[in-house]
Amino acid sequence: MAAMRGRRLGVVASVGVLNMVGFAVLVAEQAIEWSAGGPAAPLIWWVGGVTLVIGLVLVAAILLLAVLVRLWWLRLGVGVGLVVVQALVRTLLLLPAIAADGGPPAAVVWATGMTGYSVALGAGLLVGALLVREDRERERREAEEGRARQAIAELEGEELRVRRMVADRLHGTVQHRLVVIASGLDHAAADLEGSGSGRWVPTLREWAADLDELREEQVRSLSHSLFPSGADLGTYEAICALLDRLPTSVATTVVLGPRMRDIVHEHGSPLPLVDRLVAVYAVEEAVTNALKHGRAEAVTVTIEIAQDTEALWMLDVTVDDDGSGPPAGPTVLSGLARHRSRAEARGGSLELTRSPVGGARLHLVLPFVPETGQPAVAPASPGTG
The missing domain is CATH 1.10.287 (Helix Hairpins)
Known part of the structure; x- marks a missing residue:
């Protein structure tokens, strides 16, 4: 919250300062017209410099006001008063020099200062208000997303x-x-x-x-x-139990990547149970399709885990069979569609393509937040694969 407030004040200050510089340049250009035919340089520097310095003081005062005062109506009233006072101070400082050089009357000088300072500060405050609204909208969306995730x-x-x-x-x-x-x-x-x-x-x-x-x-x-057998123990154990129930005529193999092998060796199961079931059910559907539609005689499941960030890990599961493979043309997931929907709802993906061994290949990628207390994934040692 403090960081967002600091960012908003920084943006307001930047916009206000840039607008004050632009206003000072515009007033200096007008001073050239006022002093036409006379010694313009001293008047230009005086008018532009006074306008800029008073404007910067006004920006600093408004920022201090935003920090100290919480009520918006009190901020507005004090801000308008500061603009009026600063415009009057500017008029008193510039009037002798401008009057001596044939410039406009005091009322015009004061009105010019009021308008310029109001526009310069108003633009900055408008940007700040838009940022406040954006932050509130973001907080509202995050709160709704949090409630949705909780539900x-x-x-x-x-x-x-x-x-x-x-x-x-x-x-x-x-x-x-x-x-x-x-x-x-x-x-x-x-x-x-x-x-x-x-x-x-x-x-x-x-x-x-x-x-x-x-x-x-x-x-x-x-x-x-x-509720698949072995699901309470881990993804690897549940998939092994699933393959063990297949007929003995079907050759099954489970290949573990180096990081997954380290986790299984440590008897750890970083996958939360819900993500574990998503993976097991997807593998079960792929194996069922391989036997029922592809008439496969061999099924190989490859499992690997990678650490994407400190908080987010990735499960990578590939199921290959030597059956007839998916039909030609656009891939039809049929029964796998609901499993893909569940994977995509959790930020993952599920694809069905032709396997290098001639049958079908199901590739599941599932991001997950490891359960509390799990060690970090050990780096793969050279020569493992």
Whole structure:
């Protein structure tokens, strides 16, 4: 606040001084006309010099007034009084010399001074008022942006809480009930088979198998989708858990850049949980597309972290597959569109292009503010890559 106030006063002073210099030059040029046919040089220097000195004193007085007086109406009244007094002082100093050389009457000299000083100071004060308005507008926008960020953070926190709660219930309570029901059906089938009433045995065993498949393929998968395994530990751990669930026929590789490798080695996870989920879900969608549409047999995920500034870091994730790749023509993100929107909303980017290995390449760049207590990213040692 003090810096902004100092900047405003500096601008007002600069504009006021420049205007006073221009006014003094204009008055000196008029003095040449007043002294036409006479010795002009002494009169010119006297008129211009007095006008400039009094003007600079007036600028300094107005700046001091702006610092000491808070009420705008009091500033205005005192400022007008200072202009009137300074114009009168200028008139008293210049009148003898101008009158001796055939210049205008005292009223004209005073009116000229009032007009010139008012315009010069008014322009400076107008610029200062515009700067004040600009600063207030900037503060208002920053306050609104802060409230918006706070609201988004609260919504994201609530989303994470609900996701975690639903995932825990699916993974725990629902799966447990399904296991109990399937076990009960198996026991019922065994009892019926032992009692000789085996007509319903195949049906009961089929229902038990269907429940096991539903629990394993649907409920567990939905639980992981809501809150990926390993997300609490870190981005690398969550992506590894994601790739571990793929069929064994798909070759998967996770390549860590030197800085990411140092962070994983230190068991640190600088990414906030919300940013972590954005990255994991984008990788999950890319892997799903690679298997479903590209019929890929190999997937490689490369992860690196860079320190952009002291407060801002960058996550760089690339997913390459050896499938058929994206269709020709303009790239259609389809399911990835919502992931790109989430990345762009956080200042990042998401691109889908053709991979050097023949399939598709997803490239995610996500800026983030590291969680409190995380060490700075260690510089890459020579020869690492």
